[in-house]
Amino acid sequence: MDSLDALRSVLPLTVPIPSPVTNTSLLTPKDISREEDLLRNPGSLQAWWTAIQTAKEQAIASQKTQTLGNPLLGPLANPTARMNLQRLTYLLESALVHFPRSYKLWKAYLSMRTYYVLGKATKQKRSGARKKYAAMSEMIEEDEFDAESWEGGLNGVVGWEEWKALVGVYERALMWLPTMPRIWLNYLTIFNHPLLPPAFSKTHVRRTYDRALRTLPPSLHNRIWPRYLIWAERTGGPTTVAVFRRYIAVDPSMTEHYTKLLIEMKRPLEGAKLLLGLARKAARGEYESPEGKSPYQLLGEWLDVVEAWAEDVGLDPDEIKPTEEQPEKKEEKAEPVSSTGSLIRLAGPMVPADSSGKPVETRPYDPDEDPTNTQKLDVERIIRKDGLEMYKDQAGRLWTGLATYWIKRGEFDRATETFETGMASVLTIRDFTQIFDAYAEFCETLISALMDELASPDDDEDTAETEAELDTRMRAFEKLMDRRPFLVNDVLLRRNPNDVQEWEKRVALWGADDEKVRSRDIHDSS
Structure with missing residues (x-):
């Protein structure tokens, strides 16, 4: 087994960019005519592409007869593969000097560099096409099914310089072609590799996803968010919370899934508040569960969380304020401002209205539904108001749930x-x-x-x-x-x-x- 120093001695191969000036073995006598032709026609993309394809075919043929070496080096385990990487890098870098905005060249270059670092990519075969307008949960399932796996790969510790160089190449490509979604998707894919160096595992990945969302138009965000949510869920911790909070602010369909993650992460108060908010919105007809759950089922899930995490979710008995019944005030029906209506408002507070002029109902801030608010819940008041007053046919479950909550808190009386x-x-x-x-x-x-x-x-x-x-x-x-x-x-x-x-x-x-x-x-x- 080779020592770590011995393995590192053959790397890096692409830093600095290989050139015949520094490495005379990059060119053979057979390459002289090709180089002369490219020097005479540097502006011909077809000439460059023909030379690149010929070099790639020669590299594939030469590597078929080579035996594998140390697995830590992955595809770069034998000298022939290392030389092929340098030759192709030199040729493609030279072509990009003349055609820096060529998507065709960048795609070929990134694909080649990715193979020599990540290894051979494999995918499961799919039956049928992907849905065009699917829900986020379905898109996440499809992305998980389509996720690539790799055979071999360069070790992240041994080949740190090559990994860093690969990331640098993707950054250069995005500098020239920032609105190409396929380059972004391929770039984000490398962060799922099991041998990814720790330096790229969290902060850099999160910032790259954020840059992709800022750069690409909103119509392409549904291609980024599924991968972002999958990565955030696997990462865990504050990253999961920050990413999912951003997404559910735009699309609440993933809130139920997010609450399950919060419970697994032992953040029951935030999960309980989200479930309570969903139950109330569903009861008002403002939310429809992707899983077909009724408002009572959502409230039942909230009650399950309260029973399991009584100390973390509910207020202490001495903190509960007695509820005082206040007489209901009859407010005048407010009309939106209109130049053609029966009423023109000359004073008083403005009334929110939609594009058609109809008033929009606004609700006051409720800390019980704000997951970022650390104030605990008055469980008994919520069960009586949102449960017993609305679901009289489920009184047995609600009363036993409230009693179980008090038992878990040790309040037997x-x-x-x-x-x-x-x-x-x-x-x-x-x-x-x-x-x-x-x-x-x-x-x-x-x-x-x-x-x-x-x-x-x-x-x-x-x-x-x-x-x-x-x-x-x-x-x-x-x-x-x-x-x-x-x-x-x-x-x-x-x-x-x-x-x-x-x-x-x-x-x-x-x-x-x-x-x-x-x-x-x-x-x-x-």
């Missing part, structure tokens, strides 16, 4: 109060059963934990307190089990106060307790 409030307000047996089963499971888990704590006591004083709490919890659990038929009867009568059979059952349950049988609470809560 609030969880108990939430379960009780939920059972006293639901209108269906399904919702009641969901809440009751979760309530019973919570009581059993808490009792089991207290019994385990008593099994290994640490202090006599703590043991006495634990025993007292255990007795209280067990009595409450037994009372809950005994109350079940009464609670079911309450639910059915709230649903239909005119159900005579349920009233008869109520009389049988309560017996001589006339106050309970009358049950003013049932009528008041219905």
Whole structure:
């Protein structure tokens, strides 16, 4: 195995640009006539192209008979390949001196230089053509399928100078042809190579993508963004956040995917705020999920995040401000300014309007929907306002979700109060059963934990307190089990106060307790 110094001694090959003045082996006696012809006709692109194609065919033929050397050098492992690279570089660089804006020459030059550094590119075969106007998620899937892989390649440490020279060639090409999307795409492709030197792995790549978006017209941005988002997702960390924030500001269709990334990156507060914003927009008809999710499903995903990351997402109980009911103010209906309408506004605030003159509804800033705001959420207020008031048929899931949130925060008394409030307000047996089963499971888990704590006591004083709490919890659990038929009867009568059979059952349950049988609470809560 060759040493690192021995491998580095044969490189770099293209820095500085090879020339017969510095390297006499670049030209053979057979090349004299070609050089004389090019000197006589330096402005003939056809003459240059013929010479380049001939040299390329000779290079391919000579390399077929050569055996591979050290794999760290990739395509440059044998002397013949290294000499071919220098000869082709000299010839193409000479041609570009006369035709610096020739896309044909630059494409051939970049392709040749890329092969000798990255190795032979391979692609999976696609059945059918790509969709022209596809959603971003579909374009990302297509780009991932079409992603190139390479056989061999020059090691990024050993061949650092050659990698740097390749990047420099692409930069020169873009200086002359900045609006050619294919050059940008080929340039961005090299940053996906597994042997890419670390110096080019993050900052340079991000800035190159940004330059591509600034340089190319907006109609071509859909060819850049899929690769940019794929690279940002693989990179992770602040880069993922910065890139996805920029994209969803223009196209919110990737927001749901972005929230999953945020949860994986352990940034639940930002993900929860994005999901809450999507659920509210979907409920107002301003957002349509690419995956076909309903507003309630989006709110359910938000609730799942809240349950799993209660401490990170929700406000502490002592930080929650009591909500004060304010009387609704009737505001005058504002009309947009118009020279032909019935009203010409002479004073007062301006009203936003679209191109047709219709007023555009604007909503006040809400920190609960701003992912950049670090203020935590008042979970109970949100569940009551955006959940229980809108999705009354899903009250069971919402009440148990709120109670689970309080349990995860260690607020057992609030969880108990939430379960009780939920059972006293639901209108269906399904919702009641969901809440009751979760309530019973919570009581059993808490009792089991207290019994385990008593099994290994640490202090006599703590043991006495634990025993007292255990007795209280067990009595409450037994009372809950005994109350079940009464609670079911309450639910059915709230649903239909005119159900005579349920009233008869109520009389049988309560017996001589006339106050309970009358049950003013049932009528008041219905």
